[in-house]
Amino acid sequence: MRAKKLLRQSELQSLIDYNPFLTDQELADKFAVSIQTIRLDRMELGIPELRERVKMVANDAYSKTKTLGEEQIIGDLREFDPGVRGMSVLDVTMEMVHPQAMTVGTEHIFAQANSLAMFVADLSVYIRIQASIEFIRQVYAGERLVCTAVVVDPGKENEIHMDVTTTSSDAVVFSGKFIFGTGRSNK
Amino acid sequence: MRAKKLLRQSELQSLIDYNPFLTDQELADKFAVSIQTIRLDRMELGIPELRERVKMVANDAYSKTKTLGEEQIIGDLREFDPGVRGMSVLDVTMEMVHPQAMTVGTEHIFAQANSLAMFVADLSVYIRIQASIEFIRQVYAGERLVCTAVVVDPGKENEIHMDVTTTSSDAVVFSGKFIFGTGRSNK
């Protein structure tokens, strides 16, 4: 008797982990058990009700897309000399890796570099951006990416040139040259 | 009177856009109006109830972390000829724009292009990627980005060359040349 219950509860746990959008009724059907049993199981396992689960997922997602959407800098800004140079640090989390390869999507590496460069250049609006970039090696979860952006040629009118390099424990993983066309004289 | 209503509705729209977790009661308080008015406004604007909104965010987030984490393609794959060419479509949502400038972060445009290119090249693992890219103009929420990736030089050993172009209603917003170093002979 006890075995059956434990089995069901562990399956319930992973079922809900996998799909948090299931109602108690649906779960009860899957296990051919009454809805009350499911509720008891949830209580014993400390699993909140559907709506709370959905809310949690939504909140997670929301704060995640917010940090990716509303801040300028992807990663933490560590050094900053406006119009001159800047440095940011990005810790690679599991969410950033493609599970099959276990490597970080290059879009994240690019996003860190690009956002830092734009922030240093103080460009929320651009006319045109050109870049020559290179991803030198793959990056794995747990690595700490240190990105440095330096303005190299403030000479030309309406253009800001910038060198951006990302390293992980002193090995270069990304480097790029950015040219921002601003449509304004970069005073 | 109609002016007041329209103003409130547009504010309501952006309020909910900004924070979908508000109940009708909370919204009614903010506008110093009855809860029924809020409900009428929501209906006229086609805004679903709180729980539906939360569910949508959660679903989005859920499928997003899945597509961004478990699939290679950011955007919807529309055409695909393995090793030859591919096309993907990405609808720009509010979450992708930087609110100050109302323009899309270039990292999203890059992510679409890069992931499509890697998918067409069938590269989950790379040795080195070089790219020369250009963001030609800014992109705003609501635009539909159509990205095309074409393999242009399958000649060289251990290298895949690819041209990637992103357009929005037939105007080019991004173009890039990617060179993937594979460390394998591309059969």
Add this chain to the structure above:
DNA sequence: GTTATAATTGCGAGCAGGTAATAATAGCGG
């Protein structure tokens, strides 16, 4: 001013997906 029309507000019922509490029943181990 006096209507027509639009906007707002106020109920009451009902629904989904629960919580909480309490009671009845089934199943098995000793």
Add this chain to the structure above:
DNA sequence: CCGCTATTATTACCTGCTCGCAATTATAAC
């Protein structure tokens, strides 16, 4: 067979709505 756990049933209540209908208030039209 007794006792205990597991399961099921029942009921009341909750939130955040929808739906339908009526009443009131504000604004525009004549």
